[in-house]
Amino acid sequence: MEKSLxxxxxxxxAAILAFAMKAVFAQTQTLTPYQIKAGFIYNFAMATxxxxxxxxxxxxxxxxxxxxxxxxxxxxxxxxxxxxxxxxLSVKLCKDLxxxxxxxxxxxxxSQKSNLPALLDELKDxxxxxxxxxxxxxxxxxxxxxxxxxxxxxxxxxxSAADRAxxxxxxxxxxxxxxxxxxxxxxxx
Amino acid sequence: xxxLIHCIVSIALCAVTDFAVVTRTIAAxxxxxxxxxxxxxxxxxxxxxxxxxxxxDLTQFTMDQLMEMKVTSVSKKPEExxxxxxxxxxxxxxxIRRSGARVLPEALRLSPGLNVAxxxxxxxxxxxxxxxxxxxxxxxxxxxxxxxxDPAFSGLxxxxxxxxxxxxxxxxxxxxxxxxxxxxxxxxxxxxxxxKSAKETQGLSMEAGGGNVYQGFQSVRYGGKLxxxxxxxVYEKYLNHGEFFDPxxxxxxxxxxxxxxxxxxxxxxxxxxxxxxxxxxxxxxGAKQIMPLTRRPYAxxxxxxxxxxxxxxxxxxxxxxxxxxxxxxxxxxxxFNRDDLRYAETRDTFDLDYQHRFSPFSRNEIVYxxxxxxxxxxxxxxxxxxxxxxxxxxxxxxxxxxxxxITIVPERLQLTxxxxxxxxxxxxxxxxxxxxxxxxxxxxxxIWTSVARAVRTPSRVDDSLQAHLPYxxxxxxxxxxxxxxxxxxxxxxxxxxxxxxxxxxxRVRPLDRLTFDLALFYNDYDKLRLGEFxxxxxxxxxxxxxxxxYLPLSIExxxxxxxxxxxxxxxxxxxxTWKLVASYSYLKVQLHVPPAGLFDPIxxxxxxxxxxxxxxxxxxxxxxxxxQLDTGAYYVDRxxxxxxxxxxxxxxxxxxxxxxxxxxxxVAQNVLDNHHPEFGASLxxxxxxxxxxxxxxxxxxxxx
Numbered sequence: 001m002e003k004s005l006x007x008x009x010x011x012x013x014a015a016i017l018a019f020a021m022k023a024v025f026a027q028t029q030t031l032t033p034y035q036i037k038a039g040f041i042y043n044f045a046m047a048t049x050x051x052x053x054x055x056x057x058x059x060x061x062x063x064x065x066x067x068x069x070x071x072x073x074x075x076x077x078x079x080x081x082x083x084x085x086x087x088x089l090s091v092k093l094c095k096d097l098x099x100x101x102x103x104x105x106x107x108x109x110x111s112q113k114s115n116l117p118a119l120l121d122e123l124k125d126x127x128x129x130x131x132x133x134x135x136x137x138x139x140x141x142x143x144x145x146x147x148x149x150x151x152x153x154x155x156x157x158x159x160s161a162a163d164r165a166x167x168x169x170x171x172x173x174x175x176x177x178x179x180x181x182x183x184x185x186x187x188x189x
Numbered sequence: 190x191x192x193l194i195h196c197i198v199s200i201a202l203c204a205v206t207d208f209a210v211v212t213r214t215i216a217a218x219x220x221x222x223x224x225x226x227x228x229x230x231x232x233x234x235x236x237x238x239x240x241x242x243x244x245x246d247l248t249q250f251t252m253d254q255l256m257e258m259k260v261t262s263v264s265k266k267p268e269e270x271x272x273x274x275x276x277x278x279x280x281x282x283x284x285i286r287r288s289g290a291r292v293l294p295e296a297l298r299l300s301p302g303l304n305v306a307x308x309x310x311x312x313x314x315x316x317x318x319x320x321x322x323x324x325x326x327x328x329x330x331x332x333x334x335x336x337x338x339d340p341a342f343s344g345l346x347x348x349x350x351x352x353x354x355x356x357x358x359x360x361x362x363x364x365x366x367x368x369x370x371x372x373x374x375x376x377x378x379x380x381x382x383x384x385k386s387a388k389e390t391q392g393l394s395m396e397a398g399g400g401n402v403y404q405g406f407q408s409v410r411y412g413g414k415l416x417x418x419x420x421x422x423v424y425e426k427y428l429n430h431g432e433f434f435d436p437x438x439x440x441x442x443x444x445x446x447x448x449x450x451x452x453x454x455x456x457x458x459x460x461x462x463x464x465x466x467x468x469x470x471x472x473x474x475g476a477k478q479i480m481p482l483t484r485r486p487y488a489x490x491x492x493x494x495x496x497x498x499x500x501x502x503x504x505x506x507x508x509x510x511x512x513x514x515x516x517x518x519x520x521x522x523x524x525f526n527r528d529d530l531r532y533a534e535t536r537d538t539f540d541l542d543y544q545h546r547f548s549p550f551s552r553n554e555i556v557y558x559x560x561x562x563x564x565x566x567x568x569x570x571x572x573x574x575x576x577x578x579x580x581x582x583x584x585x586x587x588x589x590x591x592x593x594x595i596t597i598v599p600e601r602l603q604l605t606x607x608x609x610x611x612x613x614x615x616x617x618x619x620x621x622x623x624x625x626x627x628x629x630x631x632x633x634x635x636i637w638t639s640v641a642r643a644v645r646t647p648s649r650v651d652d653s654l655q656a657h658l659p660y661x662x663x664x665x666x667x668x669x670x671x672x673x674x675x676x677x678x679x680x681x682x683x684x685x686x687x688x689x690x691x692x693x694x695x696r697v698r699p700l701d702r703l704t705f706d707l708a709l710f711y712n713d714y715d716k717l718r719l720g721e722f723x724x725x726x727x728x729x730x731x732x733x734x735x736x737x738x739y740l741p742l743s744i745e746x747x748x749x750x751x752x753x754x755x756x757x758x759x760x761x762x763x764x765x766t767w768k769l770v771a772s773y774s775y776l777k778v779q780l781h782v783p784p785a786g787l788f789d790p791i792x793x794x795x796x797x798x799x800x801x802x803x804x805x806x807x808x809x810x811x812x813x814x815x816x817q818l819d820t821g822a823y824y825v826d827r828x829x830x831x832x833x834x835x836x837x838x839x840x841x842x843x844x845x846x847x848x849x850x851x852x853x854x855x856v857a858q859n860v861l862d863n864h865h866p867e868f869g870a871s872l873x874x875x876x877x878x879x880x881x882x883x884x885x886x887x888x889x890x891x892x893x
Contacts, residue, residue, distance in 0.1 A: 031245060031247075036258050039255045043255070081247075
């Protein structure tokens with residue numbers, strides 16, 4: 001009894017192993033959540049025009065991170081990435097608001113949670129593409145918010161805020177986003 | 190020997206010189222007391238993270254590709270607990286949900302190395318590393334920091350310990366001693382159950398279903414907000430469980446249990462969280478027991494329902510001074526009442542616990558704690574056959590522990606030293622020191638070793654029970670004639686059972702998606718409980734008449750023993766949609782009874798009350814967005830002294846989500862045979878075992 005059991009168990013195990021091996025090799029690369037976000041941010045950088053600046057500028061585009069870097073260094077993988085014919089991305093960990101104001105893209109970390117609304121208000125009229133994780137609870141402010149839906153990453157764009165910041169985000173990206181507008185008569189959380 | 194030393198030295202040299210490998214491994218922390226933990230992080234104090242070494246080019250993906258990527262962090266769990274210097278397995282809420290378990294003890298089957306056996310439909314014997322029985326006395330169980338170990342009977346009534354399973358965040362199962370942090374009776378293992386915070390269980394969730402064994406069950410949970418930083422949930426759960434199979438006919442072990450509870454988590458400030466939680470439960474638990482009689486036929490089989498109810502209320506305040514400096518203060522009250530066929534027990538417990546964790550120097554992390562527990566019981570039985578010297582007794586327990594985790598070589602070598610001092614009313618002060626060493630030569634390898642002492646303190650039973658065991662033909666396990674009753678006499682001089690445990694573990698992650706976890710142990714027990722026939726005690730003399738013999742048995746610390754074994758667990762996530770967990774465990778128990786003397790025949794059967802070999806294979810497979818197919822296979826070796834043959838158990842679960850928020854599940858358990866026994870006659874309560882039946886059930890859940 002035990003022997004035959006063992007045998008059939010071994011067979012079943014071998015079959016599962018074979019199937020699984022196949023699955024492993026068919027598997028594509030997986031990324032951590034912040035690697036996926038970094039991928040999105042790179043695409044945002046490519047798809048956005050800063051209307052206030054010289055369209056032929058070849059200064060690096062500065063992507064700042066304000067607050068403790070939640071990606072634990074993953075965002076820095078974008079350092080030096082090409083975002084145009086003569087333009088690269090420069091990743092900067094901002095020490096304070098003054099440094100943050102010099103960026104074109106700014107990810108504001110959840111560690112700044114308590115003063116996030118104030119920060120975003122401070123930045124709202126500057127030409128900065130502000131990005132946050134929606135779960136830190138500031139959807140009414142800032143421009144882009146990452147939202148996790150089940151196991152996929154989605155993002156919201158507040159088009160009114162983008163207009164105010166004089167940013168033109170390509171329709172290709174807007175098409176994929178959940179669009180929000182400032183509600184007349186106040187902001188909705 | 191020389192070779193061994195050479196080997197160790199060269200390995201150690203490798204570790205010290207291995208600076209070339211650039212890894213970032215957060216140092217592992219000691220096994221956490223997450224229930225009462227100072228850490229409110231959902232990953233718990235045991236968590237540590239390893240970074241994937243691959244550095245992908247993140248600019249290569251298009252928006253469409255990124256939109257399709259899954260954000261599941263695969264093999265999260267084995268990584269989180271990869272560097273724990275203990276034989277630890279974490280049962281996740283997903284594993285529980287997908288196992289088809291309806292009640293807490295069934296969910297524990299998922300832990301490798303643990304032996305979970307159902308005695309009848311409502312009773313479980315659960316133990317780690319041997320000595321299994323209904324009231325397994327060497328396993329400590331905590332639910333959100335509340336101990337549910339009963340100091341009167343030393344063990345716990347699993348049928349009364351339940352939760353809304355979907356609210357469980359995780360179950361940490363530590364095999365091996367945990368006395369240094371958790372205190373007495375964490376001898377062979379600790380089960381630490383942590384529920385999700387109220388914030389994580391917002392919204393409405395409902396479930397209802399039924400089948401042939403789980404005849405009807407339903408639950409409702411609702412979570413909401415009390416204020417900007419305060420969350421609550423309330424829940425209710427009911428189960429009507431049918432009978433198992435009894436070869437003799439009427440099993441009478443059906444049971445019904447209802448419970449409800451609440452939890453509030455209030456974030457007072459960025460650094461203060463206050464939690465209040467409580468539960469109430471009540472039910473009737475069917476039983477078929479053999480009851481001793483002092484007249485012919487000396488024993489009779491009785492069926493009936495035990496009535497159980499209870500309530501608890503817990504409050505915990507966690508304060509964070511800084512990331513490395515946290516404290517928690519916890520207080521709880523617990524009441525339970527059990528009106529069993531043979532006795533009635535009521536207990537009220539009050540417990541206060543303080544813990545503080547801080548790092549006074551960069552290489553030290555110190556945790557210390559102080560605790561006090563008071564409990565009062567009332568236990569009444571049939572005076573002739575089951576009584577305590579004092580029906581009611583107050584017990585107090587004071588404790589203090591200190592543990593220091595020292596980083597010897599950053600990211601490589603870590604030493605944990607600690608001890609708990611406990612004062613109990615039976616044996617006075619008990620010390621439970623322990624030391625653990627963790628070596629992480631590489632981010633994919635972790636080696637740990639531990640030496641620790643643990644004690645099982647006397648219970649009310651050991652101290653002062655006066656009870657008759659039935660001793661008549663032909664009811665197992667008491668199968669010898671002539672008709673006689675054995676009278677157990679508690680012994681006020683009974684001391685703690687002691688353990689000195691040696692452990693060695695190795696974890697390796699050869700691939701990102703594959704982890705192996707091996708634990709080896711050698712346990713050296715002393716002063717184990719063994720009854721000795723004592724015909725000279727004037728307080729409890731033997732009685733012999735023509736048709737009746739009464740043989741007094743005194744509870745003594747006369748047995749020694751060793752156990753050794755190995756547990757191997759493999760986690761493999763072949764794809765993001767498929768998880769496999771396989772495990773094997775081996776256990777050998779050797780017990781030594783003194784060469785001369787007349788002893789009880791039951792205690793030494795512990796050599797074979799836990800299976801020598803156990804194997805498990807779990808497969809969790811997602812088939813698209815809507816379907817899940819999960820399989821669990823178990824092999825459990827025979828229990829010779831209980832006459833339980835080995836068995837293979839096979840479970841399936843299929844679930845379908847036809848629409849958002851809706852899920853239909855179908856579960857079949859024990860599909861391979863109509864019925865089989867998992868355990869034999871219980872030593873503690875004289876419950877007669879029944880056989881686990883093939884179970885089929887379906888249910889619908891809706892979550893908002």
